[in-house]
Amino acid sequence: MSLFSYAAPLDEMRFVIERVLNAPAQWAAVPALADLDADTAAEVLAQAARFTSEVLQPINGPGDRQGCRIVDSRVKTPDGFPDAWRQFVEGGWPALACDPDWGGQGLPQLLNAALFEMLVAANHGWTMYPGLLHGAYETIKAHGSDELKQRYLPKLVSGEWLAAMGLTEPQAGSDLGGVRTKAEPRADGSVAVTGGKIFISGGDHDLTDNIVHLVLCRLPDAPPGTKGLSLALVPTVLPDGTRNTTAADGIEHKMGIHGSATCVMRYEAATGWLVGEPHRGLPAMFLMMNAARLHVALQGLGHLDMATQNAERYATEREQFKGPIARQPAMQRTLGRLRAVTDGLRVVMYRVAMRLDEAEHHPDAAVREAAAAEASILTPVLKAFGTQQGFQGASDALQVWGGYGYVAEYGIEQTVRDARIAMIYEGTNEIQAIDLVQRKLLGGAGPAFETLLDGLLQDAGDDACGLALRDQVGHARAALAALRTAAAADAQAPLWVADDMLAGVGHLMLAWAWAVTARAADSDGDADRARRAAAEHGARWVLPQADVHWARVRSLAAT
């Protein structure tokens, strides 16, 4: 049997970018991206694919087995991790979507999304280190003082330094209102940050000399709850080259992503500087978390693709009952579902990345606003639905290996373990569902959701996938009406079905993806035939799962 391996799906990425979403036309219409063409983008992705398969994937399994450890009070990552980071930096990858004014390459978020899909598929543990880079960059760029921007942005953009996000404390997980870490103002304008944080990804490591922590904390006069939170930038190395009073007291022993150092952090009057206004830390932090949420969604896609491509291969090699198991109807259903959801999620995630590019760069303010509204509605959906599909898909793929899947040397069990965390961090999937239903659909973004539904409907043809999409749009409209009716009677009632609404919208977006894929795959070639088959499989065999979610949301209005 061939080994568990990863080949970046470059042909599929190109198909989605060029033929399904027609991204090159978008780039041509936006001055900031007008220099980019389809061939250049394809070459960027091909180089990224080489890095992921030649550098990252070979250290994925060994990194999982070796894990991180503390040596002389400092965290050491698995063998090969620092060297892979050096090569990543030399390739200019940390700067891909950052502003050229700060040393970035100014490429679209769409290409960055494809890059992160590949990085995670090849090595989730390693990818945790750059995972917070763009979020930190966005937060400091939007809210930092000029001095902080000059001092930190160029080195974050180049990858000379990395970033960490310090939110969680033992008593403050989903409810950040409980954060107790203190920030005492000093006469020189800095703050002294004192407290402890847990679960801090990349809080310490040996990939870079300096790690820029963005820490939620409280000033002495802070009101209680989330309205009293401030955000401080606390580097592990101070501008004069001395070490700050921050330390990793321990590393969590986890189910997966063993290559990622999840640290228990201590800040002892550590020197920091406020980012943004006092007591306005949470809105500033949300910028970092929103960028990170799309990256976490892409973790789901990366794992799903890794699991799918290996399961497809294994099922043709493994023989039982005088033939490959891939011929068994039950296995065909499993493999068909994996392929359909993988391909569909890629289309939806790349669509949202394109909306982020429009929201940032489009010359027309109305287009920017509409794009931002759509991305804001779909980000929690992709985070929760994408990561749930990533874990479920990895588990379904493990089933394809039978008993061998449960044995470490076949690789898929690591994917299952690694994929699980994405449903928990960056706001648990339950918190994403509340965000979608309470803050977005019932909290002002309802009209933008209806505009999204109108737009999706325009893509529904009269073929099987198009009809399935019409059906899903109808369900979504009825579900939104039910949520509104229920909320009018009891504001808390919609929370009973928030996860169902999110799963329904996830399936709706898959239905759209399959409809536009079936139409774009219009040639008689083998690749297009396979794409149409996957889309039709999704519409026929996966979408019925949405019925139960929609039914539960509708039942809310009846009660």
Ligand SMILES: Cc1cc2nc3c(=O)[nH]c(=O)nc-3n(C[C@H](O)[C@H](O)[C@H](O)COP(=O)(O)OP(=O)(O)OC[C@H]3O[C@@H](n4cnc5c(N)ncnc54)[C@H](O)[C@@H]3O)c2cc1C
């Ligand atoms: C490997 C790893 C890496 C991490 N990296 C970071 C990091 O870099 N920085 C950082 O700050 N944190 C990090 N975290 C912390 C992570 O973000 C938290 O674990 C997460 O926010 C959940 O908090 P909690 O674990 O305290 O769970 P709790 O908040 O105690 O939640 C427990 C359960 O209750 C549910 N729940 C809670 N409130 C509600 C509600 N209102 N409605 C419905 N359900 C609810 C949750 O969804 C969850 O299922 C990391 C965690 C892990 C395990």
